[in-house]
Amino acid sequence: DTAVSQTPKYLVTQMGNDKSIKCEQNLGHDTMYWYKQDSKKFLKIMFSYNNKELIINETVPNRFSPKSPDKAHLNLHINSLELGDSAVYFCASSTRLRDGNTEAFFGQGTRLTVV
Amino acid sequence: AQTVTQSQPEMSVQEAETVTLSCTYDTSESDYYLFWYKQPPSRQMILVIRQEAYKQQNATENRFSVNFQKAAKSFSLKISDSQLGDAAMYFCASQNRDDKIIFGKGTRLHILP
Numbered sequence: 001d002t003a004v005s006q007t008p009k010y011l012v013t014q015m016g017n018d019k020s021i022k023c024e025q026n027l028g029h030d031t032m033y034w035y036k037q038d039s040k041k042f043l044k045i046m047f048s049y050n051n052k053e054l055i056i057n058e059t060v061p062n063r064f065s066p067k068s069p070d071k072a073h074l075n076l077h078i079n080s081l082e083l084g085d086s087a088v089y090f091c092a093s094s095t096r097l098r099d100g101n102t103e104a105f106f107g108q109g110t111r112l113t114v115v
Numbered sequence: 116a117q118t119v120t121q122s123q124p125e126m127s128v129q130e131a132e133t134v135t136l137s138c139t140y141d142t143s144e145s146d147y148y149l150f151w152y153k154q155p156p157s158r159q160m161i162l163v164i165r166q167e168a169y170k171q172q173n174a175t176e177n178r179f180s181v182n183f184q185k186a187a188k189s190f191s192l193k194i195s196d197s198q199l200g201d202a203a204m205y206f207c208a209s210q211n212r213d214d215k216i217i218f219g220k221g222t223r224l225h226i227l228p
Contacts (some may be wrong), residue, residue, distance in 0.1 A: 005150070035160070042162055043152070043160060043162055092160070104206075104218065109216070
């Protein structure tokens with residue numbers, strides 16, 4: 001079973017459209033994230049949710065709105081898509097283990113291309 | 116299969132000293148990226164350094180540098196002049212052209228004052 005599953009894998013859409021990327025984790029983790037990886041491969045955090053509550057909200061346009069209906073899901077909705085939104089978006093989840101270490105898993109990524 | 120192995124679950128270094136974190140990987144691709152990420156208690160992943168596989172020159176970022184041995188599939192991270200703020204989990208990762216990022220299990224780095 002896939003630990004962190006995000007759909008779709010590829011998304012090609014026109015400027016101005018609204019699109020959503022879905023993410024689900026079946027690990028029972030309490031924290032979920034959205035990252036954006038740009039063309040230079042830098043992975044930047046966008047949002048972090050802990051138990052459905054927003055805890056990290058980096059400087060991203062308010063066209064990006066995360067939604068967490070429950071602990072296992074964190075979807076990303078993007079309004080009025082722009083060319084600069086083209087990137088690979090990664091969902092991730094993590095939890096703190098009993099020994100103090102953390103466990104983190106990433107989804108397979110969604111390559112968004114805005115034309 | 117794409118794998119990343121970090122054989123050191125924990126390491127300690129004296130403040131101001133140098134420490135090297137090990138990472139080996141396996142991939143059938145010829146074109147790939149390698150990364151070291153730092154994970155502080157907030158649990159977000161912070162990129163420390165990246166290396167394109169086609170570049171022979173080792174990447175450096177201030178006090179952080181890598182020793183990239185492509186034939187041996189080794190990608191170690193050297194931290195010079197260790198600082199207390201360097202204490203964190205460090206993850207080695209690889210990414211092929213299909214975008215999937217594979218992480219190692221991490222190395223917890225302790226900085227001793």
